[in-house]
Amino acid sequence: MRIAIAGINHETNTYCKSPTPSSAFYQYRGEKMLQLAGTETSTGGALDRCSELGIESVPILFASTQPSGTIEYSAYDQFKTEILAGIKREQEDVAAGSIDGVFLDLHGAGVVQGLSDLEGDLTQAIRQQVGEAIPITAAFDLHGNISQSMADALDGTFACHLYPHTDMHLRAVEAIDLIVAMIENDFRPVTHVETIPMLVPTTTTMEGIGKDILGKMLAAEAEKDVIDVSWFHGFPYTDIPEVGSHIVVTTRGSREQAQKIAKHLAQQLWQIKEQFLPVSLTAEEALVEASTSERKPVVINEVSDNCGGGAPGDGTHLLRAMIELGMEKACFGFVVDREVAYQAHEAGVGSTISVTLGAKEDDLHGTPLKITAYVKALHDGRLTMLAMAKGSKLNLGKLARLVVGGIDIIVASNRSQTFDQGPFLAVGIDVTEYDVVALKSSNHFRAGFVQLAGKIVTADTPGLTTHKIAHFPRHNAGRPLWPLDDAAAYVSGESF
Ligand SMILES: [Zn+2]
Known part of the structure; x- marks a missing residue:
């Protein structure tokens, strides 16, 4: 056959x-x-x-x-x-x-x-x-x-x-x-x-x-x-x-x-x-929610900037809120910004660089972060998937681990959502040692994080994959459609 x-x-x-x-x-x-x-x-x-x-x-x-x-x-x-x-x-x-x-x-x-x-x-x-x-x-x-x-x-x-x-x-x-x-x-x-x-x-x-x-x-x-x-x-x-x-x-x-x-x-x-219909938390609300958990680490997924749904992955809404809060023992994996990843690789481990990070693809996902960061670790970004699609290759391009205050920020060159601990491990981060682990994904990350997360909190910041699906203009969809239209109805023609 x-x-x-x-x-x-x-x-x-x-x-x-x-x-x-x-x-x-x-x-x-x-x-x-x-x-x-x-x-x-x-x-x-x-x-x-x-x-x-x-x-x-x-x-x-x-x-x-x-x-x-x-x-x-x-x-x-x-x-x-x-x-x-x-x-x-x-x-x-x-x-x-x-x-x-x-x-x-x-x-x-x-x-x-x-x-x-x-x-x-x-x-x-x-x-x-x-x-x-x-x-x-x-x-x-x-x-x-x-x-x-x-x-x-x-x-x-x-x-x-x-x-x-x-x-x-x-x-x-x-x-x-x-x-x-x-x-x-x-x-x-x-x-x-x-x-x-x-x-x-x-x-x-x-x-x-x-x-x-x-x-x-x-x-x-x-x-x-x-x-x-x-x-x-x-x-x-x-x-x-x-x-x-x-x-x-x-x-x-x-x-x-x-x-x-x-x-x-x-x-x-x-x-x-x-x-x-999910409850949408802003970045600030998600961080407050995370702080109430006794069990660590709390994994915060920024659902609205998920490359796995077509978003750029370079959004700064959640990361900005974390930096402004002056968080300690927090890590963010990752922001997609090739320019900054390459800048870090050029400067080398142990250097301190001034960068303009993220929000470069469009004006929906926040504004660029102007930060001075310490380059803690570098990696070629060639990974093997550990949970979802286990065994498949994932090429994130040059990866950099930057440190800003108490926050470790991973920057990747290629677009992807975060599926598992791979990107963190690559730059020497053991997420179980952190209080807050932030990432960008809707649900696939669960396969790699549900076992170790003390709690999962979803942040729904403005973005191309927000849970607020009623916000998108629809010219071609069949209407009425729930939850956009009150008149939406499903009639099966069957009685049960
Ligand atoms: Zn899918």
Whole structure:
């Protein structure tokens, strides 16, 4: 058996001011994709499962990058053309055995200039090329905005269940297993997408209502003939018609069963929607909240400047408040500012430098901090992920640890959110020795910090990934939409 493996994985924040060109993507072609084997990623899961089952995986192209602005059309067109050509080449390679299935590593929130549904366009093009007889399945990020036309082009739509997304590998394994099961048992799954007109602020599944809903989904998934129940939370930082939250159910063949389960869960989500609205604390309020905790360290996540949602990561709102408060035993990991990181590397360890730090990308994320700092440590920023996507490489570029009063500030060159202790350890910081550990991330950091945090406090300063999702202008979204419009309503057409 031979399964082609390909993907374009991007979470597009259409509110970012710059578009994303092809040069911004890291691109694994052919054999190079095999480097992802053994990593806790979707492609890693697909490759590993194929190896385990003695299936020949046929790697085509995998292109991905940090969440950022709308993808340039030429970039998408180049990747799509290459994937289609690669699959066609393998299909026509009769001597090698053609291909028996296609696995795709997708995000679900990809937006291209002039094309709001990247995944819909790509999956339909692949389906058209390979025909109906070849199974196609895909693994997704749960922050996707999903269309029925995309699901119809696929035989299985597996979003990760967990946020932090620590089950990417597992979900890809299930996607490969479905291809194998379809071939061996000759059945055709169907998938129903139930879109709920609601924007969900980033919500972890480790606790609270996110965890409750997850439990209900998994119970529904255990029902006979149900292959998968996915809840795509949706990605609210995008202005496209497909934006919303989606329950996506795949069964062994009954559309009625898929619809019934999806509508039932959608109704339950709609009923508890008010609970998704988080309390937004300013930087100052978050610091007060942190000071009340007996258990240290308190981890403060600045949710609103999360590179993982498309923000620049160079915001200064929280850091400025920490400096103005004259905090002791505090660390901040990290602010993205290439200029300052390079300045520190040039000056060297042991020097004292005057820098203008952060808030250079736009005027939403604060104003630059003019500080004099001691250069305590330097690092090349080449890290291995420790929790989320464990085993994957993360290149933060030149890293510097600056000391300003009682605060250790890490400065990185490349955009990323903070996933785990890696950046701190790299510059000699043991976070357990600090009272306050500040970082920029919405929820993925939890996978790396929940075990050691005495308490987690979320700071929602002004920023591109604020929890205040009603603040973003929406010209293309279907309306009415909760929580923007009082008239928003979910009508399932089902009675329970
Ligand atoms: Zn996600």
